Amino acid sequence: xxxxxxxxxxxxxxxxxxxxxxxxxxxxxxxxxxxxxxxxxxxxxxxxxxxxxxxxxxxxxxxxxxxxxxxxxxxxxxxxxxxxxxxxxxxxxxxxxxxxxxxxxxxxxxxxxxxxxxxxxxxxxxxxxxxxxxxxxxxxxxxxxxxxx
Amino acid sequence: xxxxxxxxxxxxxxxxxxxxxxxxxxxxxxxxxxxxxxxxxxxxxxxxxxxxxxxxxxxxxxxxxxxxxxxxxxxxxxxxxxxxxxxxxxxxxxxxxxxxxxxxxxxxxxxxxxxxxxxxxxxxxxxxxxxxxxxxxxxxxxxxxxxxxxxxxxxxxxxxxxxxxxxxxxxxxxxxxxxxxxxxxxxxxxxxxxxxxxxxxxxxxxxxxxxxxxxxxxxxxxxxxxxxxxxxxxxxxxxxxxxxxxxxxxxxxxxxxxxxxxxxxxxxxxxxxxxxxxxxxxxxxxxxxxxxxxxxxxxxxxxxxxxxxxxxxxxxxxxxxxxxxxxxxxxxxxxxxxxxxxxxxxxxxxxxxxxxxxxxxxxxxxxxxxxxxxxxxxxxxxxxxxxxxxxxxxxxxxxxxxxxxxxx
Numbered sequence: 001x002x003x004x005x006x007x008x009x010x011x012x013x014x015x016x017x018x019x020x021x022x023x024x025x026x027x028x029x030x031x032x033x034x035x036x037x038x039x040x041x042x043x044x045x046x047x048x049x050x051x052x053x054x055x056x057x058x059x060x061x062x063x064x065x066x067x068x069x070x071x072x073x074x075x076x077x078x079x080x081x082x083x084x085x086x087x088x089x090x091x092x093x094x095x096x097x098x099x100x101x102x103x104x105x106x107x108x109x110x111x112x113x114x115x116x117x118x119x120x121x122x123x124x125x126x127x128x129x130x131x132x133x134x135x136x137x138x139x140x141x142x143x144x145x146x147x148x149x
Numbered sequence: 150x151x152x153x154x155x156x157x158x159x160x161x162x163x164x165x166x167x168x169x170x171x172x173x174x175x176x177x178x179x180x181x182x183x184x185x186x187x188x189x190x191x192x193x194x195x196x197x198x199x200x201x202x203x204x205x206x207x208x209x210x211x212x213x214x215x216x217x218x219x220x221x222x223x224x225x226x227x228x229x230x231x232x233x234x235x236x237x238x239x240x241x242x243x244x245x246x247x248x249x250x251x252x253x254x255x256x257x258x259x260x261x262x263x264x265x266x267x268x269x270x271x272x273x274x275x276x277x278x279x280x281x282x283x284x285x286x287x288x289x290x291x292x293x294x295x296x297x298x299x300x301x302x303x304x305x306x307x308x309x310x311x312x313x314x315x316x317x318x319x320x321x322x323x324x325x326x327x328x329x330x331x332x333x334x335x336x337x338x339x340x341x342x343x344x345x346x347x348x349x350x351x352x353x354x355x356x357x358x359x360x361x362x363x364x365x366x367x368x369x370x371x372x373x374x375x376x377x378x379x380x381x382x383x384x385x386x387x388x389x390x391x392x393x394x395x396x397x398x399x400x401x402x403x404x405x406x407x408x409x410x411x412x413x414x415x416x417x418x419x420x421x422x423x424x425x426x427x428x429x430x431x432x433x434x435x436x437x438x439x440x441x442x443x444x445x446x447x448x449x450x451x452x453x454x455x456x457x458x459x460x461x462x463x464x465x466x467x468x469x470x471x472x473x474x475x476x477x478x479x480x481x482x483x484x485x486x487x488x489x490x491x492x493x494x495x496x497x498x499x500x501x502x503x504x505x506x507x508x509x510x511x512x513x514x515x516x517x518x519x520x521x522x523x524x525x526x527x528x529x530x531x532x533x534x535x536x537x538x539x540x541x542x543x544x545x546x547x548x549x550x551x552x553x554x555x556x557x
Contacts, residue, residue, distance in 0.1 A: 028243060028251035050248040072249070106249050121266065123252035130266045 027096050029106045029124030035095045037105065039063035041087045046076055061089060061105075071105045074119045078128040081112060088112075094124065156329075164322045171314040179307040186299050187262055187269060194260035194273045197289070202275040205287050209279040216287075217242050223289060230270060233288040253288045268297035348514060356410050364406055371399050416536045418458045425453045425485055428462070435467050441474045443498070449485035455492045457557055461533045466494065468530040469553045473498035478550065491539070494555040503545040511543055 027049075042060040049056040049072055057073040071091055073079060083089075090111040096104040108120045120126050208216040217234060224232045224244050231245040233253050245251050252263065257274050264270075272290045279285065374395055381388050429447045436445055466483070473481050478500035486493050503511060510516045514528035534541045537557055545551035 027249065028245065029249040031252060032254075053248065056248075075248075120249075123263070123265065124250050125252075125266050126248055126250060129247045129250075 029094045031123050033095050036092050037063045038090045041085050041089055069103045069105050071107055073107050075128055160322050164318050167318045168315045172311050175307045175310045179303045182303040183300055186296050190271050191260050194271045198259055198273045198275045202277050206277045229291045231290045235286040237284055268292050359406055418536055420456050420458055423455050423459055425449050443474050443478050444480045447483040465530050465533050468526045469496045472526050473500050476500040491556045497552040499550045502547045502549050502551050504547045508545055
């Protein structure tokens, strides 16, 4: 095997790694690909999804049908609800399939401990970017009756 | 028009209908402004689409990267929210100012608008093919801040106009209602005046009849009495008592006839300067002749003088004082004071007062609330006061006396 061929294989491996990376290259909230999942929080992390703008809350969710989802929630400053590994969670969002077994979801609304938190509008506009919203959480709808759809 | 339930319902109906008409007219205007601004934006978008299409074809000749660079330059514009480039149905480049917000429709054509929290977004989609036949779609989503401002202004104007028009309508209706109420009151007053006039006409007829039918026989009766009186045995106490009784009653009937006549006849006025101190001194014999004499106290500035008809003024004061005494007052205060260009006689008593429902009828002829009243005294008093160019009013409450005020 010559170096040229090895370099070519190396580039292909890099491309494959990039494809398998947790964050897809042109990922956006596709309002035509909405889905609901329900499952358990496997891990909680933070990631600079959109450049260095701010760190996003990322959840790994094991769905009830045993599929593993990487869920992009919102900037970590915007999320004010306690969340822990092992919690049951329900998510409505836009599904992106980055590879055969890697599923990526951009959350529009999440339900946790009976509380519903709206993070984006129906076309994906982020609640944290709305005018006049500075430090709160998304629209909440829970047993307390806060917020509205 | 009489104020009835129907009338009020009509007023409410008209005001509601007017407000509703104004509301829909304003709403229509607001919608027209919104639609027209959007139509303008769409028309502008169509021009952008054509320019974009031509530019993209030209740039694709050089390569995709030139087109992407060009799109990125467009994206740097503040008004642009997102850009996207699709090739053969797949997205090959995109950028957005809001994390993950890319509301494109891959099958959309030309220009579309949709609402977002930022306002109305205009998405221009230009389609083209490169020389290899690959289909490309360029999406540019932008917003025009002025559209939002125009929409907000239209919304504000709509609200302001509707509120203003509603306020004007309500004010007009309130004015109409008040005007109508005043007119109704005036109508009622005119009606009452008419009734009073008719009553006075009746009184005139009755008085004429009394004058004609009773006065002459009464005079004959009095003459007969005068002739009979010296023939009486003055030592007989009973005869003297009955004689005096006859004389008193004849005098009383004569007085009543006199008052009836005065009520229906025109009163002539002869003005002169009256010294009030002397006037009240002259009133003493009048008070002395009263059947029930209460304590009468009069107060006025020393050397106060007025110009009026002495005879009428004496009758006016005597009538009011007499009325209070007959009602059962034990004290009457007469205060005379100058008020602007008028002289005000306040005659206040501590009698039983007049109830609220009776007080408005006290000056009506033949209306009396006393057991032995004729209903002439105060009516005559009012007539005399009016004849002097003044007015008379009364303020009273049951159990708290009455105050008559005469403005001359």
